[in-house]
Amino acid sequence: MRLQCVLLVFVLLQFGVIDCRYVSWLPDVLGTVTNKTTQLTNYVREKGRSIKHFYVENVRNKITSYFGINNKDESEYSGDDKQVRIKNKFNEYISEAQQNDNKLFDVIASHQLEYKCSDDDPSILMTTPQLIALHGYSAESHTVVTDDGYILTVHRIPYPKKITNRIIPRKTVLLHHGLLGSSADWIIAGPEKGLGYILSDAGYDVWLANVRGNTYSRAHVSRPSDSFAFWNFTFHDVSQHDLPAVIDYIMDVKGWDAKVNYVGHSMGTTILFALLSTKTQYNKILRAGYALAPVAYMSDIKSPIRLLAKFSNNIEFLMKLLGANEFLPQNAVLRWLSKKACEINNFEEAICENSLFVLCGHDEKQFNRSLLPIILGHVPAGASTKTLVHYAQEIRNKGRFQQFDYGAEGNYKEYGTETPPEYPLHKVTLPIALLSSQNDWLAGDADVVNLYDQLSNPIEHYVVPLKEFNHIDFLWAKDAPKLVYAKLLQLLEEGVSNNYNMDIENAII
Numbered sequence: 016m017r018l019q020c021v022l023l024v025f026v027l028l029q030f031g032v033i034d035c036r037y038v039s040w041l042p043d044v045l046g047t048v049t050n051k052t053t054q055l056t057n058y059v060r061e062k063g064r065s066i067k068h069f070y071v072e073n074v075r076n077k078i079t080s081y082f083g084i085n086n087k088d089e090s091e092y093s094g095d096d097k098q099v100r101i102k103n104k105f106n107e108y109i110s111e112a113q114q115n116d117n118k119l120f121d122v123i124a125s126h127q128l129e130y131k132c133s134d135d136d137p138s139i140l141m142t143t144p145q146l147i148a149l150h151g152y153s154a155e156s157h158t159v160v161t162d163d164g165y166i167l168t169v170h171r172i173p174y175p176k177k178i179t180n181r182i183i184p185r186k187t188v189l190l191h192h193g194l195l196g197s198s199a200d201w202i203i204a205g206p207e208k209g210l211g212y213i214l215s216d217a218g219y220d221v222w223l224a225n226v227r228g229n230t231y232s233r234a235h236v237s238r239p240s241d242s243f244a245f246w247n248f249t250f251h252d253v254s255q256h257d258l259p260a261v262i263d264y265i266m267d268v269k270g271w272d273a274k275v276n277y278v279g280h281s282m283g284t285t286i287l288f289a290l291l292s293t294k295t296q297y298n299k300i301l302r303a304g305y306a307l308a309p310v311a312y313m314s315d316i317k318s319p320i321r322l323l324a325k326f327s328n329n330i331e332f333l334m335k336l337l338g339a340n341e342f343l344p345q346n347a348v349l350r351w352l353s354k355k356a357c358e359i360n361n362f363e364e365a366i367c368e369n370s371l372f373v374l375c376g377h378d379e380k381q382f383n384r385s386l387l388p389i390i391l392g393h394v395p396a397g398a399s400t401k402t403l404v405h406y407a408q409e410i411r412n413k414g415r416f417q418q419f420d421y422g423a424e425g426n427y428k429e430y431g432t433e434t435p436p437e438y439p440l441h442k443v444t445l446p447i448a449l450l451s452s453q454n455d456w457l458a459g460d461a462d463v464v465n466l467y468d469q470l471s472n473p474i475e476h477y478v479v480p481l482k483e484f485n486h487i488d489f490l491w492a493k494d495a496p497k498l499v500y501a502k503l504l505q506l507l508e509e510g511v512s513n514n515y516n517m518d519i520e521n522a523i524i
């Protein structure tokens with residue numbers, strides 16, 4: 016696992032915010048900043064030992080089970096007995112292999128089938144279009160290049176599963192995932208519960224965006240994806256370049272009379288507010304915005320991300336701490352863990368290892384455990400450290416929704432002022448609905464209410480009627496269709512009808 020990743024989880028745990036099993040052996044690093052190198056080395060060493068131990072345990076268990084010795088029996092056999100037993104078992108395998116003309120390994124490995132678990136499901140590591148196709152829908156991939164050279168992949172479910180004429184509906188919705196997410200967020204929950212499918216079934220042409228830097232948009236016309244130049248962006252750059260490029264592309268495909276509905280989750284809402292307040296023409300281009308777990312002001316934050324806030328004026332230190340380029344990559348260990356989640360049989364362990372849950376919290380009641388392997392297979396999909404720092408700065412600056420803070424000198428160079436410009440939310444004129452919840456670690460009550468007050472064309476502020484509902488429940492909760500999507504569909508259909516002249520005309524006729 017990359018050092019930065021280890022470090023962050025560690026830093027977050029360090030503050031005692033998350034009650035994980037790891038807490039007990041985490042050393043006190045930030046407590047003594049001067050002595051942190053030694054302690055970090057120890058920590059990383061310890062972590063390495065633990066992973067190694069885990070591997071060894073796994074292999075050992077497998078071998079003992081291959082040979083028909085389970086742990087319970089183990090104590091009842093002396094060393095000699097065990098050896099005899101293993102030898103006999105091994106001979107059995109050999110004769111069985113000879114009899115059936117099999118390879119020895121196949122005979123032994125076939126035992127694995129007895130321990131088959133859902134993690135063998137190949138869908139865990141499937142891409143978004145593969146999953147969509149697997150679920151029986153049509154899938155498309157589109158490539159969009161931004162004006163600053165990032166190569167984005169936009170996925171699409173063009174028409175409902177059930178229709179036979181394959182005519183693409185006029186009703187269009189663009190879904191934008193949040194921090195660390197991807198287009199897969201909207202379909203991971205499957206055909207019954209995934210918002211992407213629910214909207215498709217309701218007759219929408221569904222587009223699924225992917226932010227620069229994530230699994231599907233990790234390319235640039237000239238910058239290598241492992242360079243700082245590539246990762247030198249925050250949600251501001253996404254709002255100024257990615258979002259306009261994707262919206263313009265959809266308008267090109269569908270014609271300029273198309274009215275695109277925008278549904279965002281988490282950072283997917285931040286970028287909408289940043290876009291609409293700066294490139295105001297998009298208030299006219301889109302039909303309406305629907306913000307799930309909206310994040311703009313950040314004064315009321317429970318997420319451990321707030322613990323980074325105190326360092327956010329020391330960008331250099333944070334970049335060093337988190338890695339200057341990518342924050343928590345979709346790396347081999349996480350993938351491996353996602354495959355093994357069921358084998359580990361330790362739910363908490365898998366949750367604690369995953370940055371998304373660490374940052375956004377976890378709601379036991381609404382979480383569907385059988386989705387864990389596929390979720391771990393897709394998140395975190397990638398985010399820049401600079402984006403995290405940007406959020407951390409907002410928290411530090413009493414929740415001000417503003418552009419990246421480079422420090423007085425840097426700001427002067429970048430913006431011509433000593434402080435970064437605030438996003439002028441009063442310029443947002445698009446009709447917007449906010450859908451929030453009370454147990455949201457990132458979108459606190461006070462901030463959402465404050466945001467709603469700023470909107471000049473509000474549709475509704477809907478609060479999910481379940482106390483425990485949290486930030487990521489908007490994507491994968493067992494009852495998300497009932498608690499959120501039903502309301503969202505209703506708002507989509509009728510919410511802005513007075514803004515939608517066609518509807519009024521039709522209604523009068």
Ligand SMILES: *[C@@H]1O[C@H](CO)[C@@H](O)[C@H](O)[C@H]1NC(C)=O
Pocket residue numbers: 050053054
């Ligand atoms: C750093 O920490 C280690 C143990 O964690 C301790 O033995 C050592 O004396 C410390 N060094 C300094 C310079 O404080």
Ligand SMILES: *[C@@H]1O[C@H](CO)[C@@H](O)[C@H](O)[C@H]1NC(C)=O
Pocket residue numbers: 243244247429
């Ligand atoms: C990073 O981005 C900022 C703002 O766009 C820019 O001023 C700076 O030169 C960039 N640095 C590098 C190394 O690309």
Ligand SMILES: *[C@@H]1O[C@H](CO)[C@@H](O)[C@H](O)[C@H]1NC(C)=O
Pocket residue numbers: 204205208383384385386492493
């Ligand atoms: C949990 O997820 C599985 C896999 O997608 C699904 O079959 C099941 O219906 C879900 N259960 C609930 C209660 O949502």
